[in-house]
Amino acid sequence: VARFVLHVDLDEFIAAVEALRRPELRGRPVVVGGSGDPTKRGVVATASYEARRFGIRSGMPLRTAFRRCPDAVFLPVDAPAYHEASRRVREVLAEVPGTLEPLGWDEAFLAVETEDPEALAREVQARVLERTGLWCSIGIGRNTLQAKVASGLAKPRGVFLLTDERWTEVMGGLPPDALWGVGPKTARRLAALGIRTVADLAAADPAVLAAELGPALGPWLVRLARGEGSAEVHPEPAPARSRSRERTFQEDLADPDAVRAEVRRLAAEAARDVAEEARPATRVTVKLRFAPFRTRTRTVPLPVPAAGREALEAAALAALDRFELDRPVRLVGVRAELRPPG
Protein backbone atom coordinates (compact mmCIF):
# COMPACT_ATOMS: atom_id res chain seq x y z
CA VAL A 1 0.00 0.00 0.00
CA ALA A 2 1.05 3.59 -0.59
CA ARG A 3 1.33 6.41 1.89
CA PHE A 4 -0.44 9.72 1.28
CA VAL A 5 -1.06 12.89 3.24
CA LEU A 6 -4.61 14.25 3.23
CA HIS A 7 -5.34 17.87 4.13
CA VAL A 8 -8.91 18.29 5.32
CA ASP A 9 -10.11 21.89 5.23
CA LEU A 10 -13.65 22.87 6.29
CA ASP A 11 -15.45 25.10 3.78
CA GLU A 12 -16.27 28.64 5.08
CA PHE A 13 -16.05 27.01 8.51
CA ILE A 14 -17.24 29.73 10.87
CA ALA A 15 -19.99 30.95 8.55
CA ALA A 16 -21.09 27.33 8.03
CA VAL A 17 -21.34 26.73 11.80
CA GLU A 18 -23.49 29.85 12.15
CA ALA A 19 -25.72 28.72 9.26
CA LEU A 20 -26.16 25.31 10.91
CA ARG A 21 -27.83 26.82 13.96
CA ARG A 22 -29.63 29.56 12.03
CA PRO A 23 -30.92 27.99 8.82
CA GLU A 24 -32.44 31.33 7.81
CA LEU A 25 -28.87 32.49 7.06
CA ARG A 26 -28.45 29.93 4.26
CA GLY A 27 -27.83 31.55 0.91
CA ARG A 28 -27.30 34.99 2.43
CA PRO A 29 -24.06 36.97 2.65
CA VAL A 30 -22.80 36.35 6.20
CA VAL A 31 -19.75 38.03 7.75
CA VAL A 32 -18.41 36.86 11.12
CA GLY A 33 -15.87 39.00 12.94
CA GLY A 34 -15.09 41.09 16.02
CA SER A 35 -18.09 42.07 18.09
CA GLY A 36 -20.39 41.79 15.10
CA ASP A 37 -20.72 45.57 14.86
CA PRO A 38 -19.32 46.61 11.46
CA THR A 39 -18.86 50.21 12.57
CA LYS A 40 -16.28 49.13 15.19
CA ARG A 41 -12.61 48.15 14.96
CA GLY A 42 -12.20 44.53 13.96
CA VAL A 43 -11.57 42.26 11.00
CA VAL A 44 -13.48 39.56 9.13
CA ALA A 45 -12.87 36.07 10.58
CA THR A 46 -14.83 34.28 7.85
CA ALA A 47 -17.17 35.40 5.08
CA SER A 48 -19.73 33.08 3.52
CA TYR A 49 -19.31 32.35 -0.20
CA GLU A 50 -22.23 34.70 -0.90
CA ALA A 51 -20.39 37.50 0.95
CA ARG A 52 -17.17 36.72 -0.93
CA ARG A 53 -19.00 37.57 -4.15
CA PHE A 54 -18.94 41.19 -2.90
CA GLY A 55 -15.15 41.03 -2.52
CA ILE A 56 -15.24 40.40 1.23
CA ARG A 57 -12.27 38.35 2.50
CA SER A 58 -10.84 37.09 5.78
CA GLY A 59 -8.67 39.68 7.48
CA MET A 60 -10.45 42.60 5.88
CA PRO A 61 -11.51 45.43 8.22
CA LEU A 62 -15.19 45.05 9.18
CA ARG A 63 -15.80 48.66 8.14
CA THR A 64 -14.59 47.87 4.64
CA ALA A 65 -16.75 44.75 4.49
CA PHE A 66 -19.76 46.82 5.54
CA ARG A 67 -19.14 49.30 2.75
CA ARG A 68 -18.87 46.47 0.22
CA CYS A 69 -22.09 44.83 1.33
CA PRO A 70 -24.24 46.79 3.82
CA ASP A 71 -26.98 44.15 3.51
CA ALA A 72 -24.78 41.30 4.77
CA VAL A 73 -25.57 39.71 8.12
CA PHE A 74 -22.78 40.68 10.55
CA LEU A 75 -22.24 38.31 13.47
CA PRO A 76 -19.89 38.35 16.48
CA VAL A 77 -17.23 35.68 16.87
CA ASP A 78 -18.54 32.88 19.12
CA ALA A 79 -15.36 30.97 19.87
CA PRO A 80 -16.93 28.28 22.13
CA ALA A 81 -19.38 27.31 19.37
CA TYR A 82 -16.56 26.90 16.83
CA HIS A 83 -14.46 24.91 19.26
CA GLU A 84 -17.33 22.54 19.80
CA ALA A 85 -17.92 22.11 16.05
CA SER A 86 -14.18 21.66 15.58
CA ARG A 87 -14.11 18.95 18.25
CA ARG A 88 -16.94 17.05 16.57
CA VAL A 89 -15.18 17.12 13.21
CA ARG A 90 -11.96 15.93 14.87
CA GLU A 91 -13.87 13.04 16.41
CA VAL A 92 -14.91 11.85 12.94
CA LEU A 93 -11.40 12.25 11.52
CA ALA A 94 -9.89 10.36 14.45
CA GLU A 95 -11.89 7.29 13.40
CA VAL A 96 -10.04 7.13 10.08
CA PRO A 97 -7.11 4.69 10.33
CA GLY A 98 -3.96 6.80 10.16
CA THR A 99 -2.27 9.68 11.95
CA LEU A 100 -4.20 12.89 12.65
CA GLU A 101 -2.64 16.32 13.13
CA PRO A 102 -5.15 19.14 13.74
CA LEU A 103 -4.10 22.53 12.44
CA GLY A 104 -6.15 25.27 14.02
CA TRP A 105 -9.95 25.19 14.18
CA ASP A 106 -10.83 24.09 10.73
CA GLU A 107 -7.98 22.09 9.22
CA ALA A 108 -6.15 18.83 9.78
CA PHE A 109 -3.56 16.63 8.17
CA LEU A 110 -4.24 12.93 7.96
CA ALA A 111 -1.45 10.49 7.07
CA VAL A 112 -2.98 7.37 5.53
CA GLU A 113 -2.01 4.20 3.72
CA THR A 114 -4.26 3.32 0.84
CA GLU A 115 -4.29 2.26 -2.80
CA ASP A 116 -7.11 4.66 -3.66
CA PRO A 117 -6.64 7.96 -1.84
CA GLU A 118 -9.36 9.73 -3.81
CA ALA A 119 -11.99 7.18 -2.83
CA LEU A 120 -10.86 7.42 0.78
CA ALA A 121 -11.04 11.21 0.67
CA ARG A 122 -14.58 11.12 -0.73
CA GLU A 123 -15.53 8.73 2.05
CA VAL A 124 -14.04 11.00 4.74
CA GLN A 125 -15.77 14.00 3.21
CA ALA A 126 -19.14 12.24 3.19
CA ARG A 127 -18.72 11.04 6.75
CA VAL A 128 -17.85 14.52 8.04
CA LEU A 129 -20.90 15.96 6.28
CA GLU A 130 -23.21 13.26 7.58
CA ARG A 131 -22.03 13.51 11.17
CA THR A 132 -21.54 17.28 11.49
CA GLY A 133 -23.53 18.90 8.70
CA LEU A 134 -20.33 20.61 7.53
CA TRP A 135 -18.71 20.43 4.09
CA CYS A 136 -14.98 20.09 3.72
CA SER A 137 -12.52 20.00 0.86
CA ILE A 138 -9.69 17.49 0.83
CA GLY A 139 -6.28 17.81 -0.77
CA ILE A 140 -4.13 14.74 -1.36
CA GLY A 141 -0.34 14.79 -1.68
CA ARG A 142 2.84 12.90 -0.88
CA ASN A 143 3.76 15.51 1.71
CA THR A 144 2.03 18.21 3.74
CA LEU A 145 2.90 20.98 1.27
CA GLN A 146 1.28 19.15 -1.65
CA ALA A 147 -1.77 18.23 0.42
CA LYS A 148 -2.22 21.76 1.75
CA VAL A 149 -1.97 23.36 -1.68
CA ALA A 150 -4.28 20.69 -3.12
CA SER A 151 -7.08 21.40 -0.65
CA GLY A 152 -7.12 25.00 -1.82
CA LEU A 153 -7.52 23.79 -5.39
CA ALA A 154 -10.26 21.40 -4.29
CA LYS A 155 -12.54 24.09 -2.85
CA PRO A 156 -15.43 24.10 -2.48
CA ARG A 157 -16.69 20.62 -1.62
CA GLY A 158 -14.00 18.95 -3.71
CA VAL A 159 -11.14 16.47 -3.67
CA PHE A 160 -7.88 17.20 -5.48
CA LEU A 161 -4.84 14.98 -5.97
CA LEU A 162 -1.49 16.76 -6.29
CA THR A 163 1.50 14.41 -6.26
CA ASP A 164 4.96 14.75 -7.82
CA GLU A 165 3.81 13.65 -11.27
CA ARG A 166 1.23 16.43 -11.50
CA TRP A 167 3.02 19.14 -9.53
CA THR A 168 4.73 20.96 -12.40
CA GLU A 169 1.72 20.74 -14.68
CA VAL A 170 -0.65 22.14 -12.04
CA MET A 171 1.61 24.61 -10.21
CA GLY A 172 4.26 25.70 -12.70
CA GLY A 173 2.30 28.57 -14.19
CA LEU A 174 0.91 29.93 -10.92
CA PRO A 175 2.45 32.89 -9.05
CA PRO A 176 4.81 31.97 -6.18
CA ASP A 177 2.34 33.10 -3.51
CA ALA A 178 0.20 30.08 -4.43
CA LEU A 179 2.72 28.20 -2.28
CA TRP A 180 2.13 27.66 1.43
CA GLY A 181 4.64 29.97 3.10
CA VAL A 182 4.99 32.58 0.37
CA GLY A 183 3.04 35.75 1.09
CA PRO A 184 2.70 39.09 -0.66
CA LYS A 185 6.03 40.51 0.59
CA THR A 186 8.12 37.56 -0.53
CA ALA A 187 6.22 37.44 -3.82
CA ARG A 188 7.16 41.06 -4.45
CA ARG A 189 10.83 40.44 -3.63
CA LEU A 190 10.84 37.45 -5.96
CA ALA A 191 9.21 39.47 -8.74
CA ALA A 192 12.02 42.03 -8.36
CA LEU A 193 14.42 39.18 -9.15
CA GLY A 194 12.43 38.26 -12.25
CA ILE A 195 10.77 35.26 -10.57
CA ARG A 196 7.08 35.43 -11.42
CA THR A 197 5.93 31.80 -11.42
CA VAL A 198 6.41 28.66 -9.38
CA ALA A 199 8.32 27.23 -12.37
CA ASP A 200 10.70 30.25 -12.32
CA LEU A 201 11.28 29.68 -8.61
CA ALA A 202 11.84 25.94 -9.03
CA ALA A 203 14.51 26.66 -11.62
CA ALA A 204 16.24 29.35 -9.52
CA ASP A 205 19.71 28.86 -8.03
CA PRO A 206 19.37 28.22 -4.27
CA ALA A 207 22.71 29.97 -3.64
CA VAL A 208 21.51 33.12 -5.39
CA LEU A 209 18.28 33.15 -3.40
CA ALA A 210 20.25 32.52 -0.21
CA ALA A 211 22.28 35.64 -0.90
CA GLU A 212 19.21 37.68 -1.80
CA LEU A 213 16.67 36.49 0.76
CA GLY A 214 18.61 34.83 3.56
CA PRO A 215 20.54 31.61 4.15
CA ALA A 216 17.56 29.52 5.31
CA LEU A 217 14.72 31.22 3.46
CA GLY A 218 16.26 31.22 -0.03
CA PRO A 219 16.96 27.48 -0.42
CA TRP A 220 13.71 26.61 1.36
CA LEU A 221 11.70 28.58 -1.21
CA VAL A 222 13.27 26.63 -4.07
CA ARG A 223 12.32 23.37 -2.37
CA LEU A 224 8.76 24.62 -1.92
CA ALA A 225 8.50 25.45 -5.61
CA ARG A 226 9.63 21.93 -6.48
CA GLY A 227 6.86 20.50 -4.34
CA GLU A 228 9.35 19.12 -1.82
CA GLY A 229 8.47 19.10 1.84
CA SER A 230 8.04 17.08 4.97
CA ALA A 231 5.67 14.14 4.95
CA GLU A 232 5.66 13.99 8.74
CA VAL A 233 2.29 14.22 10.44
CA HIS A 234 2.52 14.80 14.19
CA PRO A 235 -0.18 13.32 16.41
CA GLU A 236 0.99 15.41 19.39
CA PRO A 237 1.17 19.20 19.28
CA ALA A 238 4.65 20.67 19.75
CA PRO A 239 5.25 22.21 23.19
CA ALA A 240 4.27 25.89 23.19
CA ARG A 241 7.12 28.40 22.97
CA SER A 242 5.13 31.37 24.16
CA ARG A 243 1.78 32.52 25.46
CA SER A 244 0.48 35.99 24.78
CA ARG A 245 -2.44 38.33 25.25
CA GLU A 246 -3.16 41.51 23.37
CA ARG A 247 -5.99 44.00 22.99
CA THR A 248 -6.88 46.63 20.45
CA PHE A 249 -8.90 49.51 21.89
CA GLN A 250 -11.96 50.95 20.25
CA GLU A 251 -10.51 54.39 21.02
CA ASP A 252 -6.76 55.01 21.19
CA LEU A 253 -5.38 55.32 24.73
CA ALA A 254 -3.75 58.71 25.32
CA ASP A 255 -3.26 58.36 29.09
CA PRO A 256 -0.01 56.57 30.10
CA ASP A 257 -1.62 55.40 33.34
CA ALA A 258 -4.35 53.67 31.36
CA VAL A 259 -1.66 51.93 29.28
CA ARG A 260 0.11 50.82 32.48
CA ALA A 261 -3.15 49.45 33.88
CA GLU A 262 -3.75 47.49 30.68
CA VAL A 263 -0.23 46.06 30.73
CA ARG A 264 -0.81 44.81 34.29
CA ARG A 265 -4.13 43.22 33.30
CA LEU A 266 -2.66 41.47 30.26
CA ALA A 267 0.37 40.29 32.26
CA ALA A 268 -1.98 38.72 34.80
CA GLU A 269 -3.90 36.96 32.00
CA ALA A 270 -0.66 35.75 30.42
CA ALA A 271 0.49 34.47 33.83
CA ARG A 272 -2.64 32.30 34.03
CA ASP A 273 -1.87 30.89 30.57
CA VAL A 274 1.73 30.23 31.56
CA ALA A 275 0.61 28.41 34.70
CA GLU A 276 -1.37 26.00 32.50
CA GLU A 277 1.80 25.02 30.67
CA ALA A 278 3.47 23.85 33.88
CA ARG A 279 6.70 25.51 32.73
CA PRO A 280 8.05 28.90 33.84
CA ALA A 281 8.52 31.91 31.61
CA THR A 282 12.01 33.19 30.83
CA ARG A 283 11.35 36.54 29.12
CA VAL A 284 8.48 38.99 28.84
CA THR A 285 7.78 41.19 25.82
CA VAL A 286 5.49 44.20 25.79
CA LYS A 287 4.05 45.23 22.45
CA LEU A 288 2.60 48.66 21.78
CA ARG A 289 0.91 49.73 18.59
CA PHE A 290 0.92 53.50 18.30
CA ALA A 291 -1.53 55.48 16.21
CA PRO A 292 -1.87 55.29 13.35
CA PHE A 293 -0.30 51.81 13.08
CA ARG A 294 3.32 51.58 14.20
CA THR A 295 4.21 48.55 16.27
CA ARG A 296 7.14 48.45 18.70
CA THR A 297 8.27 45.78 21.19
CA ARG A 298 10.53 45.73 24.24
CA THR A 299 11.75 42.55 25.92
CA VAL A 300 12.93 42.00 29.48
CA PRO A 301 14.45 38.72 30.72
CA LEU A 302 13.14 37.46 34.05
CA PRO A 303 15.87 37.44 36.71
CA VAL A 304 14.93 33.83 37.32
CA PRO A 305 12.37 31.74 35.37
CA ALA A 306 8.95 32.29 36.93
CA ALA A 307 5.25 31.68 36.32
CA GLY A 308 3.70 33.88 38.99
CA ARG A 309 1.54 36.90 38.32
CA GLU A 310 3.78 39.24 40.36
CA ALA A 311 6.95 38.28 38.49
CA LEU A 312 5.35 38.65 35.06
CA GLU A 313 3.71 41.94 35.98
CA ALA A 314 6.99 43.35 37.27
CA ALA A 315 8.84 42.32 34.12
CA ALA A 316 6.07 43.68 31.88
CA LEU A 317 6.11 47.03 33.68
CA ALA A 318 9.91 47.16 33.38
CA ALA A 319 9.57 46.56 29.64
CA LEU A 320 6.90 49.26 29.42
CA ASP A 321 9.24 51.71 31.17
CA ARG A 322 11.57 51.44 28.20
CA PHE A 323 8.96 53.09 25.95
CA GLU A 324 8.41 56.77 25.38
CA LEU A 325 4.64 57.08 25.90
CA ASP A 326 4.24 60.28 23.94
CA ARG A 327 1.72 59.12 21.33
CA PRO A 328 -1.76 57.56 21.53
CA VAL A 329 -1.74 53.76 21.78
CA ARG A 330 -4.19 51.56 19.85
CA LEU A 331 -2.95 48.14 21.01
CA VAL A 332 -1.21 46.72 24.05
CA GLY A 333 0.18 43.19 24.20
CA VAL A 334 2.12 41.05 26.68
CA ARG A 335 3.96 37.88 25.64
CA ALA A 336 5.71 35.40 27.88
CA GLU A 337 8.38 33.10 26.43
CA LEU A 338 8.36 29.66 28.00
CA ARG A 339 11.32 27.60 29.06
CA PRO A 340 11.61 24.62 26.70
CA PRO A 341 10.66 21.29 28.28
CA GLY A 342 13.32 18.96 29.63
Next chain:
DNA sequence: TCTGGGGTCCTAGGACCC
Protein backbone atom coordinates in the same frame (compact mmCIF):
# COMPACT_ATOMS: atom_id res chain seq x y z
C1' DT B 1 -10.43 51.04 3.18
C1' DC B 2 -8.10 51.25 7.88
C1' DT B 3 -6.14 47.39 9.36
C1' DG B 4 -8.00 41.18 15.47
C1' DG B 5 -5.68 37.84 18.24
C1' DG B 6 -2.76 33.91 18.90
C1' DG B 7 1.06 31.78 17.37
C1' DT B 8 5.90 30.22 14.77
C1' DC B 9 10.12 31.01 12.48
C1' DC B 10 13.77 33.86 10.19
C1' DT B 11 16.98 37.79 9.70
C1' DA B 12 20.00 41.54 10.82
C1' DG B 13 22.91 43.85 13.78
C1' DG B 14 25.42 44.55 17.95
C1' DA B 15 27.79 42.76 22.10
C1' DC B 16 30.97 39.80 23.73
C1' DC B 17 34.55 36.33 23.75
C1' DC B 18 38.66 33.81 22.24
Next chain:
DNA sequence: TCTGGGGTCCTAGGACCC
Protein backbone atom coordinates in the same frame (compact mmCIF):
# COMPACT_ATOMS: atom_id res chain seq x y z
C1' DT C 1 46.94 54.34 14.63
C1' DC C 2 44.15 51.47 12.73
C1' DT C 3 42.31 47.95 13.87
C1' DG C 4 41.27 39.85 11.86
C1' DG C 5 38.10 36.25 12.01
C1' DG C 6 35.22 33.37 13.84
C1' DG C 7 31.33 31.75 17.07
C1' DT C 8 27.43 32.59 20.12
C1' DC C 9 23.99 35.11 22.41
C1' DC C 10 20.59 38.71 22.61
C1' DT C 11 17.19 42.01 20.83
C1' DA C 12 13.91 44.05 17.57
C1' DG C 13 11.46 43.67 13.61
C1' DG C 14 9.17 41.28 9.98
C1' DA C 15 6.79 37.64 7.30
C1' DC C 16 3.57 34.29 7.42
C1' DC C 17 -0.19 31.22 8.96
C1' DC C 18 -4.90 30.10 10.95
